[in-house]
Each structure stands twice: as C-alpha cells, then as structure tokens.
Amino acid sequence: MNATDRARIFQLASVLLTYPDRELLDAGAELRAAAGRIEHDEARTLLGGFLDWLLDTAEIEAQRHYVQTFDLRRRSGLYLTYYLHGDTRKRGMALLMLKQRYRAHGLRLADGELPDLLPVVLEFAATAGPGDGEAPLRQHxxxxxxxxxxxGETGTPYAKVIEAVRVILPDLSDADRAAVAALAFDGPPVETVGLDAVGHGPDLAPYATCTPAEVSR
Structure with a gap:
C-alpha cells in the first residue's frame, strides 16, 4: 500500500472523528470525494459507509450521537494514552513525549488540545509519513x-472509522492480542493524586509530575 493512500485514510479519519458541526456537515461533497480517492477497497468502503450515515442524519442527532459516544463514555474516549496509563504520572509523561515529537515535525497544537486526542494523532500520521508519523499509532x-x-459493542457507525484505520496497520501478534485482552479485563491503572474531572472524556486534571494543562501549552 502506497504512502499517499495511507495518508488519505489517516487524514479523512482524523476529520470524521471531530465533532460534526455545521462546517463539517456542509463539506459533505468534499468528504465523499476524498473517500472516493482512496485506493484501499476495505478502507474506502468503511469510510464511505460512515459518510452515508453521517450525511443522512439530522445535524442535532449526529451531534447528540457524537457526545453520547465519545464524551459520556470513558470506555470510548478519544484520548489514547488513557487506555494504557489511566490517571497516572506515566500518562503525563506520555503526553509530553507526544508533544515533543509533534514539535520536532512542526505540528502545533491548538490551545487546550491534548496531543493524544485521536484526530490529532491521525493528522500527524497523515502529515509526517509512515515512519515517525505512524509511531504514535503503533505505540498506542x-x-x-x-x-x-x-x-463495535455499541453498534455506532463511528466503529467504521476506527476499523478503516485498523485495517491498514500491521496485524497484531499473539502477544499484542494477549496484552489488549489483559488491559480490557483489568482496565487502565488508577493512581490517587488528587485528580479532578475536567471537561469531556477521561479525567484530564493535574498529574503529580506533568499536567495535561502544561502539555497543551
């Protein structure tokens, strides 16, 4: 699979995983055209199927579904480091390392944006290329x-977007599958350091050594 097609898939998935505001929905024709240019058959079908749902759904319903899917359920939050590190010091360090990687390639985060947000990780994969660009996806x-x-358990159409990304990544090894199964059973680690809930998705309050607020500056 060529690098250009991989970049197209990562870029479109990044956009489709953002909040479906009016600007996104008004770009339906451009989004369909972008999906149509994808050469990978399975990824093109998955992303096209998601677009069929998104563009045929009333704006308020699409927005409600997005919030219910990603903002109100910790098990399906879009912050990748949370799954492995939970609310611990290690997560703060993982966020810092991601931000430093982005800076080395000239990618600047928006104010208050965390570097492990999946749309940001996918944008980086699309712009920085198969090597360094896809490293955060492999690491997380x-x-x-x-x-x-x-x-997939909830049956949300957003599962198609994630699957379009997964089908172009390397196959999981048996050890990888065992690690995922163990993490699914145990859940992310918990560390009580006086954290408070902030905003949407996982708890993103200060860590003892490095805070997400510091990372997002």
Missing amino acids: RQGLELLGAAL
Whole structure:
C-alpha cells in the first residue's frame, strides 16, 4: 500500500472523528470525494459507509450521537494514552513525549488540545509519513484496539472509522492480542493524586509530575 493512500485514510479519519458541526456537515461533497480517492477497497468502503450515515442524519442527532459516544463514555474516549496509563504520572509523561515529537515535525497544537486526542494523532500520521508519523499509532495500538472494540459493542457507525484505520496497520501478534485482552479485563491503572474531572472524556486534571494543562501549552 502506497504512502499517499495511507495518508488519505489517516487524514479523512482524523476529520470524521471531530465533532460534526455545521462546517463539517456542509463539506459533505468534499468528504465523499476524498473517500472516493482512496485506493484501499476495505478502507474506502468503511469510510464511505460512515459518510452515508453521517450525511443522512439530522445535524442535532449526529451531534447528540457524537457526545453520547465519545464524551459520556470513558470506555470510548478519544484520548489514547488513557487506555494504557489511566490517571497516572506515566500518562503525563506520555503526553509530553507526544508533544515533543509533534514539535520536532512542526505540528502545533491548538490551545487546550491534548496531543493524544485521536484526530490529532491521525493528522500527524497523515502529515509526517509512515515512519515517525505512524509511531504514535503503533505505540498506542492497545488503546486504538480497545476503542474499536468498545465502539463495535455499541453498534455506532463511528466503529467504521476506527476499523478503516485498523485495517491498514500491521496485524497484531499473539502477544499484542494477549496484552489488549489483559488491559480490557483489568482496565487502565488508577493512581490517587488528587485528580479532578475536567471537561469531556477521561479525567484530564493535574498529574503529580506533568499536567495535561502544561502539555497543551
């Protein structure tokens, strides 16, 4: 599979995993055209199927579904480091390492945006290429797999977007599958350091050594 097609898939998935505001929905024709240019048959079918649902759904219903899917369920949050590190110091360090990787390639985060947000990780994969660009996806593959499984259980069309990304990544080894199964059984680690819930999705309050607020600056 060529690098250009991989980049197209990552870029379109990144856009489709953002909140479906009016600007996104008004770009339906462009989004369909982008999906049509994808050469990978399975990924093109998955993303096209998702677009059929999104563009045929009333704006308010699509927005409600997005919030219910990603913002109100910790098991299907879009913050990849949470799945592996939970609310621990290690997550703060993982966020910092991601931000430093992005900076090295000239990718700047929006104010308040965390570097492990899946649309950001996918954008980086699309722009920085198969090597360094896809490294964060490989490093946090367990989180991606757990997110895909959680979305599949609910039957949400967003599962198609995650699956389109998963089908172009390397196959999981037996050890990888065992690690994902163990993480799914045990859940993310918990560390009580006086964290408070902030905003949507997983708890993103200060860590003892490195806070998400610091990382997002």
